[in-house]
Amino acid sequence: MDISSINPVLLIASLMVAATPILLAAIGELVVEKAGVLNLGVEGMMITGAIAGFAAAVETGSPFVGFVAAAAGGAALSMLFVLLTQFALANHVASGLALTLFGLGLSALIGQSYGGVKPPPIGKLDLGPLSDLPVIGPILFSQDLVVYLGIALVAAVWALLKFTRAGLVLRAVGESHDAAHALGYKVVRIRILAILFGGACAGLGGAYISLVRVPQWTDGMTAGVGWIALALVVFASWRPWRVLLGAYLFGGITVLQLNLQAAGVAIPVEYLAMSPYIITIVVLVILSADKNKAPASLGRIFHASQ
Amino acid sequence: MIVLEKRPQPSRAWSLATPVLAVVATMVFGGLLFALLGKNPVEAIRTIFWDPLFGEFAFYYRPQLLVKGAPLVLIAIGLSLGFKAGIWNIGAEGQYIMGAICGAAVGLAFYPLDAWYVFPLMVLGGALGGWAWAMIPGILKVRFGTNEILVSLMLVYVAEQLLASMSLGLLKNPEGFGFPGSRNLNDYPSASSWISQDLGMHWGVVAAFIAVIFAYVLLNRHMAGFHIRLTGDAPRAARFAGVHPGRLILFCLGVSGALAGLAGLFEVAGPAGQITIDFNTGYGFTAIIVAFLGRLHPVGILLAGGLMALTYIGGEAAQSQMALPAAAIQVFQGMLLFFLLALDLLTNYRLRLKTREVA
Numbered sequence: 001m002d003i004s005s006i007n008p009v010l011l012i013a014s015l016m017v018a019a020t021p022i023l024l025a026a027i028g029e030l031v032v033e034k035a036g037v038l039n040l041g042v043e044g045m046m047i048t049g050a051i052a053g054f055a056a057a058v059e060t061g062s063p064f065v066g067f068v069a070a071a072a073g074g075a076a077l078s079m080l081f082v083l084l085t086q087f088a089l090a091n092h093v094a095s096g097l098a099l100t101l102f103g104l105g106l107s108a109l110i111g112q113s114y115g116g117v118k119p120p121p122i123g124k125l126d127l128g129p130l131s132d133l134p135v136i137g138p139i140l141f142s143q144d145l146v147v148y149l150g151i152a153l154v155a156a157v158w159a160l161l162k163f164t165r166a167g168l169v170l171r172a173v174g175e176s177h178d179a180a181h182a183l184g185y186k187v188v189r190i191r192i193l194a195i196l197f198g199g200a201c202a203g204l205g206g207a208y209i210s211l212v213r214v215p216q217w218t219d220g221m222t223a224g225v226g227w228i229a230l231a232l233v234v235f236a237s238w239r240p241w242r243v244l245l246g247a248y249l250f251g252g253i254t255v256l257q258l259n260l261q262a263a264g265v266a267i268p269v270e271y272l273a274m275s276p277y278i279i280t281i282v283v284l285v286i287l288s289a290d291k292n293k294a295p296a297s298l299g300r301i302f303h304a305s306q
Numbered sequence: 307m308i309v310l311e312k313r314p315q316p317s318r319a320w321s322l323a324t325p326v327l328a329v330v331a332t333m334v335f336g337g338l339l340f341a342l343l344g345k346n347p348v349e350a351i352r353t354i355f356w357d358p359l360f361g362e363f364a365f366y367y368r369p370q371l372l373v374k375g376a377p378l379v380l381i382a383i384g385l386s387l388g389f390k391a392g393i394w395n396i397g398a399e400g401q402y403i404m405g406a407i408c409g410a411a412v413g414l415a416f417y418p419l420d421a422w423y424v425f426p427l428m429v430l431g432g433a434l435g436g437w438a439w440a441m442i443p444g445i446l447k448v449r450f451g452t453n454e455i456l457v458s459l460m461l462v463y464v465a466e467q468l469l470a471s472m473s474l475g476l477l478k479n480p481e482g483f484g485f486p487g488s489r490n491l492n493d494y495p496s497a498s499s500w501i502s503q504d505l506g507m508h509w510g511v512v513a514a515f516i517a518v519i520f521a522y523v524l525l526n527r528h529m530a531g532f533h534i535r536l537t538g539d540a541p542r543a544a545r546f547a548g549v550h551p552g553r554l555i556l557f558c559l560g561v562s563g564a565l566a567g568l569a570g571l572f573e574v575a576g577p578a579g580q581i582t583i584d585f586n587t588g589y590g591f592t593a594i595i596v597a598f599l600g601r602l603h604p605v606g607i608l609l610a611g612g613l614m615a616l617t618y619i620g621g622e623a624a625q626s627q628m629a630l631p632a633a634a635i636q637v638f639q640g641m642l643l644f645f646l647l648a649l650d651l652l653t654n655y656r657l658r659l660k661t662r663e664v665a
Contacts (some may be wrong), residue, residue: 040455080644089310089655090647093394093455097594098643105636112631219633224463231456270471277460281442285452303310 011255016147017213019251021046021205021222023150025229026236026243027157028201033233034161035194036174036297040096041081042202043226044103049074049203050210051107054119054217057207063122067146067207074203075196077103082192085301092299104220114217122146122212146208151244153201158240170194174295177302187302202226224277231280237293246283253279310655320653325599325606328645329613335645336638345628353627354620354635367619369506373577374618376510377402377569379611381593383517384562386602390525391537393558397443397458398566399590400465401436405567406574407472408435410581413497414477414489424496428571429509436567437560439465444559448552454559462590470583477581488581491574499576510572514611517565521604534558566590595643614639 025042032039052073057066077099084095122144161167170190172180177187209225210217228250236242257272265272333355337347358367381398388395395401409432416424443457477488491497501507525531537544537554545551569589578585596614600606621635 084644084647088648088651090650094598094643095647097396098640098647101591101595101643102637102640105633105638105640108633109631109637112633224460227456227459231453231460234453234456268471268475270467270474274464274467277463281446281452281457281460284456285446285450303312 011252011259013143015248015251015255016143017251018254019247020147020150021208021213021225022229022232022250023244023247024146024153024205024208025202025226026232026247027150027153027240028198028205029229029233030236030238030240030243031157031170031201032194032198033298034174034238034295035170035191036177036295036300036302037085037191037195038092038096038299039078039081039099039195039198040093040230041078041099041103042096042198042229043222043224044100045074045077045199045202046103046206046209046222046226046229047107047220048077048103049206050222051111051114051206051217052203053207054114054210055110057119057211058114058117061120063120063211066119066211067204070203070207071200072203074201074206075199077106078195078199078202081199082195086188086192086195089301089303092301100226108219111217111219117217119211119215121215144212146204146212149204150247154240154244161240171295174297177297177300181302181304187304191302202229205229228276228280231284234294235283235287237287238295239293249283250276250280309658309660310651311658313654313656316653321601324649324653325601325610325646328599328642328649331645331649332638332642335641339634339637339641340630343630343634345630350624350628350630353624354617358616358619358623367623369504370619371612371615372506372511373508373615375611375615376508376514377573377589378593378596378614379514379608380510380517380569380572381562381566381590382596382600382607382611383514383521383604384565385593386597386600386604386607387521387524387534388558388562389538389597390602391534391554391558392541393555394455395440395443395458395559395562396455396594397440397460397462397590398562398593399586399588400458400462401439401563401566402570402573402590403462403465403469403586404439404570405432405436405564406570406578406585407469407477407581408432408567409571410488410491410574411472411477413491413494413575416496417489417494420496422496425499425509425575428497428575429568432567432571433564434567436570437564439567440559440563441556444556444563447555447559454555458559466586469581469585473581473583473585479580486583490579492576492579497575499572508572508576510569510576513568513572514608518604518608521607525604530557566593592639595639598643598646 025046029039029042049070053066053070056069057063081095081099084090084098085092161171169185173185173187173190181187206222209222214221232243232246232250235246253276257275260267261269261272333351337351340350341347358364358371381402385395385398409428412431413424413428439461440458442461443454446452446457447454473486473488479487479489499508499510501509525535533544533549533554536547537549537551574581574585592614596607596610599610599613600608617635617639621632624630625632
């Protein structure tokens, strides 16, 4: 075993890549949960986005079109969640599970003819001398654009929730849908928009896995990242910047265990591979004392007649 | 304009009718999906739902119904208890794997001893394995308030890695010429769960029927069952009635874990035969659909388990005869859950046509 073969700069640069799918999905889910909706279908929307983006990118040869299609695919699947929870008033937990089961099947069905295909590569930022700087260059100035998009989304969501009227209304709907309704806000409409945003973000995250991180298509390739993203929202106590922190933490663990596998540490591969999931549980336990930060109407069904 | 009006009482008639309606709607939309894939929809639906029961080769398929249905019913019965009380164990797949690993390990430890007590000990091991795996989210939930949905699901991935490790390491067949996977328990009569392979009867089928009866009695004739239903319908009232929420959580998760573990053990000691890397086939997740399709009612779950087993068997038949992709069946099963949840609206609400009034 040779731990010194792990380069810390490359480790940090690649943990940002590993963290991006979780980050995108989690920031979308944060907005959804802030609106008082618990969408457990993140995994299903991610995998749908992954195949939609992959298929579109392969067919058109453009990763950009791929990401747009992925966002559309994730949002389209979340529309089913809208129908179930906002119009058919179904239980949020059960509907989210349905979304995940359905998404996994649907993606496998669409993905049949895409096994073993290579997607078009995505361009990296190149700022000339800045990107060539030692240490900071590879970390800050030569990632692909989606990594920056993820960080920008976190900043945008934070600003939206903190400084704008729209953010205030969104939070009001999440804290007390009855009060928001009485004030004349369109509870259902606002929640639909939030759910669609969450779906689009999850789709982007999924496509990042299939187009950049892996990059190829295999069935069920998101492998629980959607669920980790859900855990991350709890971990972050519904605060955007903490989502970023948490995503990088999980990204770091993922990359580190892969590096340890490659370096041939004496721990069997299977035990290293289960570490991100175990650490998720541990973190959940440590932070579950902080429950009162959850939006008060989270997961409750709203019907104007009641 | 259509307006929803809440019913004072959930409608009994609709509550029985919605699962049937959902199945019909799934057949219609599933048929459309098959047509989109270029298959004859009528033939596909017939291959999946009719031929295995009444077709030419029904004698081969009917026993399979028991083999596939037993683990689904067994797991779904356990899940339904928790779902009724608002305790969401969605990691049954992991508990199923752990039950199989623990049970098989007990059996393999006794190999090649021929004794009557080997199989009962394996059953015990399987139940304990599943129970212990479900106790992790249970204890964390009671002690720290950790979300049981996320923890139980994370543990599925951990269990899958453990399964890989076991089939490549500790439980690997020493005479297996280096191939991954344990000894085949079907070659070890004292550890086999088969009663009659021709009839598809194994002890898991028996256990599933016993579980249905027990769950029915528990829910309808026993205080614990009343507490479960009360907690689901009115958590605050349950607290006043003296229900201890922590104990209830541990009970529901423990029972569902033990039943999922049993399902895993009966599977590994019978139809599957050995511990391999890809031993688990998603029964733990499909069982969630079974539980809802059966309206969380034991008898309903029995029927739903049969129907879902039919989609597995018919799906395989359609795969070999019509080249229908396996994933299409998965989509089909997912669709069923969608329609169920959507149509459930009619149980609790009345649709009324109304002209828009000034508020």
